[in-house]
Amino acid sequence: MTESTRSTEPQQADMPDWEKRFRAPRVSLPDWAENAPHRSLFVSNATGTYELYAWDRETGEQRQVTHRANGTTDGVLSPDGEWIWWFDDKDGDEFGVWRRRPFGAALVVGAVDEPAVPGLDPSYPAGLAIGRDGRTAVVGRSTDDEGSTIHVARAGEAPVEIYRHRESAGVGDLSHDGSLIAVEHTEHGDAMHSALRVLRPDGSVVAELDDTEGGTVELGLEVLGFAPVDGDSRLLIGHQRRGRWEPLVWDVATGEQTDLGLDLPGDVAAEWYPDGSALLIAHSFEARSDLWRHDLASGGLTRVETPPGTVSGATARPDGTVEYLWSSAAEPSAVRSTTGEVVLDPPGEKSPGSVPVEDVWVEGPGGRIHALVQRPAGTTGPLPTVFEIHGGPTWHDSDSFAAGPAAWVDHGYAVVRVNYRGSTGYGRAWTDALKHRVGLIELEDIAAVREWAVTSGLADPDRLILTGGSWGGYLTLLGVGTQPDAWALGIAAVPVADYVTAYHDEMEALKAMDRTLLGGTPEEVPERFEASSPLTYVDAVKVPVYISAGVNDPRCPIRQIDNYVTRLAAREAVHEVYRYDAGHGSLVVDERIKQVRLELDFAERHLGR
Structure with missing residues (x-):
């Protein structure tokens, strides 16, 4: 590799498995240039x-x-394969500019790549689409002062603003011939459910699609991509009209909508095959996922064979093969192909595996709750148990x-992950259920699974840790x-701790989300912010608390x-805080x-095993 390879890494033989999992080289699903x-x-x-890498498949050079x-x-790789665009922020604050460099350019440490769009001030990114002509880009931006803006930038010309609104919006896609721009927006004020607008490059409107009906019906839409064919006005979108995410094809020129009617449970997403004749279907159901091919002419649905587990990304190649990033709780991630090969195998030591998950379903106050449980091999309860709560909140385990849960298992803990409302x-309905009683609803579900964990004999009620990052860190402090009396320790990473101050300091897109979740600003609905803020309950905290935070974090700011x-x-409560220079x-x-080691050490000192 390059000179940035660390010469101080411990020898693998002296390293515990949990650390090897973090150090083992891993790769994302490779993006590829449409025309190259x-x-x-x-x-x-x-x-x-974690850095970006270029890969020439013809020569094998990386x-x-x-x-x-x-x-x-x-x-982002430009469609002609000539340019690599990358977002340059300051130490993880997510506020910056797009830069670009030629695909074949050698890395010169310390050199600064050219701005991709001269004339655009720094902002939070809100989508990017690059034209196949190599000269055009559509850039979405968000700032606290301007709200959301979208610009069309052409080589040698000043960028032109074609969209502006105070509410959140972003670039969805640019059509194959560059004549249409799809925009996701929340002008109706519901940041959880987007509407769609298709514009011409001059900003004039071609078509609108809004399932929210002025915000009175909580249905969202998302852009999945224009058909990869010149002159084709079909836009693949996701909708929630039947209570889950499903794809449909919307011809923005005629208004015709083709509902695919796929008979698959759970959420369904899709992307185009490169010739536009079929769709690659990504199907997610009960914490696992698989792939299918849907032929648009015949309506046929054919399984794309993948191992049991989770496909976290997939793409159809021009030769008809499918590449996908796959893992399971027990097996580390790999980029695989339907040819049966591992597509991209990073050099170096391989990550150790872990134990598989067990599925648990618990009756809760809002319906059946799905939890994933890992326990050290060969152990019986009751065990010290970590409830590791996912972020989002609109996400799922x-x-x-995941190296984090595996580290706890290596140290003798059972790990429970809850897919709360x-x-x-x-x-x-499950995703949208947390409005207004934010945080409290999720904790009701976590409490129900906690009760199951104790009564089933899995968890020792005196050795229960509540932990998580981001929204999971917020729920930890609120919990x-x-x-x-339910928890022995709280370990929160990058959390919301004081909801009112967080609202005023966070990036604008998250302010919009908070207004949607809580029904207004802290000034408009102070009682809801108070009820949902960990700061409100800080004097009731009885257990040791550990907090880690990035000093440049725009999502859960440090103040x-x-x-x-x-x-x-002020209460002399037992607590430790670790601040680090990142976002x-x-x-x-x-x-x-270092962060995981500090968390494990905190648990050992205050809980024991």
Whole structure:
């Protein structure tokens, strides 16, 4: 690799398995250029920091593209394969500009790539689409002052603004011939459910599609992509009209909508095969996923064979094969192909595996709750147990490989992950259920699964840890305050701790989400913010609390965490805080290992085993 490879890495023989899992080189699903499919772009941690890599499949050459102290993961390969665009922010604050470099350019450490769109000030990114002509790009931006804007940029010309609104919006896609631009927007004020608008490059409107009916019906739409054919006005979109995500084909020129009517349970997404004749279907159901091919002419649905587990990304190649990123809780991720080959195998030591998950269904106050359980092999309960709560909140835990839970298992803990109300993959009603009583609803579901864990004999009620990152960190702090007798420890990473201050300091897109979740601003619905804020319950906290936070985090800003910690300190409550120089988490492997080691040590000192 390059000079950024770490020479101070411990020898693998002296390293515990949990650390090997973090250090093992891993790669993302490679993106490929539409007009130059032999050129690809992927993300890897091979040097100890997650960075972008270019891959020429004809020669086999792989080159590191970016080199920044805090890593880089946001990159796009132009359709002609000539340019790599990457987003340049400051130490993880997500506020910056797009830069670009030629695909074949050698990395020069310390050199600065040219701005991709001169004339656009720094912003939060809100979508990017690059034209096949190599000269046109559609750039979505978000700032606290301007709201959402979309610009069309052509080589040698100043960027032209074609869209602006105070509410959240972003670029969905650019049509194959560059004549149509799909935009997702929330002008109706519901940040959880987007409407669609199709524009011409001059900003004039071609078509509108809005299932929210002015915000009175909670149905969302999403852009999945224009047909990959010149002059084709078909847009593949996702909809929720039957209570789950499904694809349909919308001809934006005629208005015709073709409902695919796929007989698959759970959520269904799709993307085009490169010739536009079929769709690659990504199907997610009860924390696992698989792939299908849907022929548009015949309506036939054919399974694309993948192992049991989770497909976290897939793409159809021009030769008809499908490449996909797959893992399970027991087996580390790999980029595979329907040819049976591993497509991209990073060099270096391989990650150790872990134990498989068990599925648990628990009756809760809002319906059946799905939880995933891992326990050390050969153990019987009751065990010290970690409830590791996912972020989002609109996300879900799945049967996929995760080094964090595996580290707890290696240290003798059972791990329980709960897909509480608000999680995706269990229908629209389940995802949307958390409005207004934010945080409290999720904790009701977590409490129900906690009760199952104790009564089933899995968990030792005196050795229960509540932990999570981002929204999971928020629920951790809210949980140790509202359920003070239920938990022995709280370990929160990058959390919301003081909801009112977090609202005022966070990026604009998250303010819009909070207004949707809570029904207004802190000034409009103060009682809801108070009821949902961990700071409200800080004086009830009885157990030791550990908090880690990135000082540049735009999502869970540091000031609101400091407010919470100040209140803990005033009570002389047992707590520890770790601040690090990054944003919403870290892309540096050493830093991530340090954080996990600190969490394990905190649990050992305060809980024992």
